[in-house]
Amino acid sequence: MQTELVGVISIILTIMVIAMFGYQMFYILVALVDEIKTRIQKNNRYKAILNGTAKAEDFIEKDGEPHKFGFIIAARNEENVIANLIESIKEQNYPGELIDIFVVADNCTDNTASVAKDAGAVVYERFNDKQVGKSYALDFVFNKIKDDYGSYRAYDGYFIFDADNIVGKNFTRAMNNEFCKGYRVVTGYRNSKNFDTNWITAGYSIAFMREAKYLNNSRKLLKSSAMVSGTGYMVSSEIIEENNGWHFNLMTEDIQLSAHLISNDEKIGYAKDAMFYDEQPSSFMQSWHQRLRWTKGFYQVQWHYGYKLFKRFFTKPSMMLSKYDAFMTLAPSTIFTLISAALTIISVALNIKDVEMAMSMAPETFMAMGTGVIQFYLITFIWGLFTIITEWDKIVAPNGKKILYLFTYPLFMFTYVPMAFFALFTKVTWKPIKHTVSKTASDFNNEKAEFVK
DSSP states (O other): OHHHHHHHHHHHHHHHHHHHHTHHHHHHHHHHHHHHHHHHHHHHHHHHHHHTSSOGGGGBOOOOOOOOEEEEEEESSOTTTHHHHHHHHHTOSSOGGGEEEEEEEESOOSSHHHHHHHHTOEEEEEOOSSSOSHHHHHHHHHHHHHHHHSSGGGSSEEEEEETTOEEOTTHHHHHHHHHTTTOSEEEEEEEESOTTSOHHHHHHHHHHHHIIIIIIHHHHHTTOOOOOOSSSEEEEHHHHHHTTSOOOOSSOHHHHHHHHHHHTTOOOEEEEEEEEEEOOOOSHHHHHHHHHHHHHHHHHHHHHHHHHHHHTTTSOGGGHHHHHHHHHHHSOHHHHHHHHHHHHHHHHHHHOOSHHHHHHHHHHHHHHHHHHHHHHHHHHHHHHHHHHHHTGGGOOSOHHHHHHHHHHHHHHHHTHHHHHHHHHHSOOOOOOOOOOOOOOGGGGOOSOSSOBO
16 A cells, blocks of 8 residues: 555656646747747748848838946956956947946955956945845945936846856847836846857756747747846846845845746746857856755745745736746756655565565666656757757857757756755855856857847
């Protein structure tokens, strides 16, 4: 009876995981259909231009009214890369008089402040070893802007960036167009500076590109809410004013912001043409510590906002998908995987009567576990395959490495399984990551000068 009960529970958990997260497979279908439709439209437009029945300017997207933005860069010992980010911001295909750049040099012990100042940014230095982390640095700089410029509303919105980023030249223009549609928070397309370094940086890169193409893009197509991820997003000054600064201080302040807005019936916009480039950790230990913090942060946000998302699920029909999606994004799916695997092992153990039986059942047990691993590999491989195929031209890497790291992507994702367990029982603190990939905006010059619908 015990073994049967354990087996039934294990099967139920597996079915639950498939049922709860199956909607993401639908997201893939939505994005693929849109991709095919878009390519057909572009092909028809190019033919029309070649045939002389239309002009290129007929297909240029009309820009929204330009708004004034402040770029906020939180930096800690980033003297090697911060000037390149500032340069890429100053080279935006957007009116320069509507852009100001602010750097908060947070507990720096190097020349970040002077390098940023020489590059043309307004620099505020912060020294506080008690309140450590990006969220506190953001609150600090927002209040400095309020004091020095008279109001949080001195700018229409603020872009949040990490110092290692590079901004595509059409980023601000694309984000402004979404801002004009009424969104108070908009996120962009997160690409990578160092996809081709190793399997770790490629794993990050594919995951972020999948998030952009097959999550946020599909959410937008379905008129649902996008979710903010780390860096490269815009927040309206209205939100900063309403909160009297920045008070999203959990370990993952980006996910906290997303959960806060969605639980209060507000959608986040997504600008697919707002390309920016992020540096990924290349060391496994750095990656482990960073993603362990992210996982812990997800648990924190689920604890603080999960019930509210569930409770308010039916308050606004147009937000139901957004709230379900946010709730499931926060849900620790890998925990279900661990529990299911543990129950399978327990079920086998309860059936063992002696050593001889244990030996005879060993091959069957390993076969069952191996099947689970293969299934995980194939599912994540398919996710990566679709991402690599549709985003091929956006990936900054040799073609051979694009193919090679497709096969290691599932291994990168598998490392989240033990991470989910350790994050439950481990005290996690913020640790700085050293950035050394010094690339300039000219290294990413494959963007078109104009948007074509």
